Amino acid sequence: MATLLETCRIAPPPAGDAADQLIVPLTYLDMRWIHFIPIHCLLFYEYPCSKVYFTETLLPKLKQSLSVTLKHYLPLAGNLVYPLNTDEKPVFRYVPGDSVSLTIAESSNDFDEHVGNHARDADQFYDFVPELPPVKLDESNYQTIPVIALRVTLFPNLGICVGYSYHHSIGDWSSIVGFIRAWASVNKFGGDDEFLTKQAESSRPIFDRSVINDPIGIDSIYWKVIREIPLKLSSFPLPTNRVRATFILHRADIKNLKDLVLDKKPDLVQVSSFVVTVSYVWTCFVKSGEELVDDDVLELFIFSVDVRARIDPPVPANYFGNCLGYGVGKIEHKRLVGDEGFVIAAEDIALDIKNRANNKDQVLKGVENWMSVDTKKSIGIRALGVSGSPKFDLASADFGWGKAKKLEILSIDGENYSMSLCKSTDSDGGLEVGLSLPRERMEAFAAIFAHGLKY
Template sequence: MTDQYELFYQPGDAVAFTVTEHDGARGVDELATEDPREVAKIVPLVPALRQGGAVLAVQATVLLPLAPHGLALGATVHHAAYDGASSTHFLHTWVAVCAARKVPPELPVMDRSFIVDREDMHDFFTAPRAQKGFDSPDAMDRLVATYALLAAHLQSIKDTIVGEAARRGIVPPPRCTSIVATYGVMWLCHLRATQGNNNGGHDDDDGRAYFLFVTDHRRWMKPRIPSRYFGNCVGPCYASMHRRKLSLPPPP
């Protein structure tokens, strides 16, 4: 076992929990739709992490004049503590308790013995390394929207891939899952929306485009980690392709 700690606790450490009120609740409903929403209107409902290594902050906002039935729950998480699967389970559990559901979600698994600790893990993650970062533009003047890909859309993409493989004589055709089809749509739409814009390192001078996403490692670990494991258990995946193969012209 390593003699270096990854998480350090001292008396007085706690999770920041804020209860506040919002007097413009009648305009909050528009934030729960799939239509474009202003990020600036969402930010007040989300807490900020305290300086000094805080890993979680929770904010419960009472929506006036909808009280006592209107409540917005916001959580800000440090990714070193746990990943999206864990934070989503946390929110689902909170909602189940508030709704007094008879069958609440399964409790999270907090057993850290599932993760095999390597002796060089601390040195590996703290060693300086050169890497190209991504730009983080100010999002306060941006809009965020939700797009739904129906089963018919995904099946159409899969059928297109099978047809193209047959045209090229590729047997058997490449396996295309729903998540692969979804990522393909996301990648192509993003590139079309940012043509001519390097946009934080997604393209290089040779005309190649890159796609970065994360995958859940729980089911692939040995021993296998429970799906409700509470922690950070994701890893990066990369895809690279020349822009011409994506039916996009190279950036000027």
């Protein structure tokens, strides 16, 4: 149970030479996420401190450091401005006085329960997630939509949870992880000097949308589709009727999985830790289902691809926004659940990465049509997605309390099944997989997952 202690707004520090407002257009890579559900994440830190120390020492620092960090991330303090009944396109807009919602709470829950790996009731985690403030309709017939909200929860003498919710259109995982890590750095070092050093120059966010090449006006093509869909933000998916559990693939497990694939497919390239991990989880997930499925039904695995370095011209690594393509594995059910299912999955995903993700001529091929695909074709599709990425290590964000004990991505509680993926906080070189499933299916998955690792 969480008790609300304070709700406040944190604004960037005033700047005398600041412009009246900052307008950041949406590229087509941002627009495609406008109707997507908000992303909810939690970072749990094992940091025993009293309530008095938290409120009198830690909390003022967190507020101050957040304000300083927002100076470098002004669009996060602003809103998505969504026009109604007009041909104008949406923009992100910051005006002086805009701010971010920060909620402070205290919890009497069992901290160890939340940072465990075993199956736990998924609903209980929503005590620590901030809700995005409501959409507002202004006098000019525009909707203004806050893009991020934050919540910090104290477990007295045990730890701290930092939770955040954000609108996917403002940025991808790389962008938001960069913001959280910047806030942590400013808080730890008492200012932004470390963040602004030459060594950290590549981490300073770039909001210049001109780096996204759009010669044929894909943003206009997307907007014609998007504007016909009523804008409404989803609430928490409660009750979820699910449990959450974490599964760790240690360095040795990953090596064994790679060896297994390469023994069967010695000429296969792109047999990465990502490939073998998601392939193994995908096959275990499909096998854990109890429903009857026709042999020839396609099973899909869908994953995002950061295309910053994969397109021509390349986009700077510190570009803040969405810069995502996608990859997909497609395999008939009977092949995926068969004895060679894991190797077949790894080969399929590895080839898709080679031929699509790592091919600058293919990675965004047909992107102008992505928003116009007949949505009826997606009804009934059997798919598993993935959220997060071990490439961008969010759990290493250190507010001065050390690395996070646990990262939970709550967005995988949504209607469609998805897994979370990050570096393991407990196993050097390992990867951590999070799943949210009905309890019986979770038990079946856990048994299949453990059995398959007994080489």
